[in-house]
Every structure is written in structure tokens, then in C-alpha cells.
Amino acid sequence: MDTLTGDEVIKAVVRFESRMNTFMDEGLTKDAAYELADKMFVRDHHNHPYDDRRICFECENYNNKTKKCSKILDHFKKPSIPLRFILMRCEHFLLKGKK
Numbered sequence: 001m002d003t004l005t006g007d008e009v010i011k012a013v014v015r016f017e018s019r020m021n022t023f024m025d026e027g028l029t030k031d032a033a034y035e036l037a038d039k040m041f042v043r044d045h046h047n048h049p050y051d052d053r054r055i056c057f058e059c060e061n062y063n064n065k066t067k068k069c070s071k072i073l074d075h076f077k078k079p080s081i082p083l084r085f086i087l088m089r090c091e092h093f094l095l096k097g098k099k
Helices: 006-025 030-045
Strands: 068-073
Touching: 006 030
Parallel strands: none
Antiparallel strands: none
């Protein structure tokens, strides 16, 4: 496990709180939002080399307004409602800002 510098700690706390607030705004309870933000913190900062899981909020294919994925389609070929709060691996994942 790496030790974070002072600036990295501040950035990590801001990101943690931002994620937690987003998750609560999107319907998770405070406890569930904290748990998910904590899992993401561990994933991001504790060098888990095998944990490449992501959530839909981190993906270019996820539309925040419709809360749907543009790549995963239902049986009518319409964008689906993804499992937004589940850390997972998705073959269509494209990290936001990396297009």
C-alpha cells in the first residue's frame, strides 16, 4: 500500500466526498454511498493490480440525464438502464475524458 502525500490526501478526500454526494443524489443511502465511495478509494489508492472494476458513472457511454448506457441495449435495441452502483468489468467501458 502506498502512502499518500498531503496534496494527494486532500484530493482523495475531495473526490471521496464528491462521489459520496453524487451517489446520495442518485438515490443511495448515506451508508451505501459511503461504502461504494470507500470501495472506489481502495481501488484507486491501494494499488490493487487485479481490480480494474468500474462503475457506470465513470464511463463515456453513461448518460447522466437519462441514466442509461448508450452501448448496452435492451431487446428492443434501446439504451438500457445499467447497474450504476455496482463495481464491474464491462466490455464497453470507456473512461470519461479519455476519448
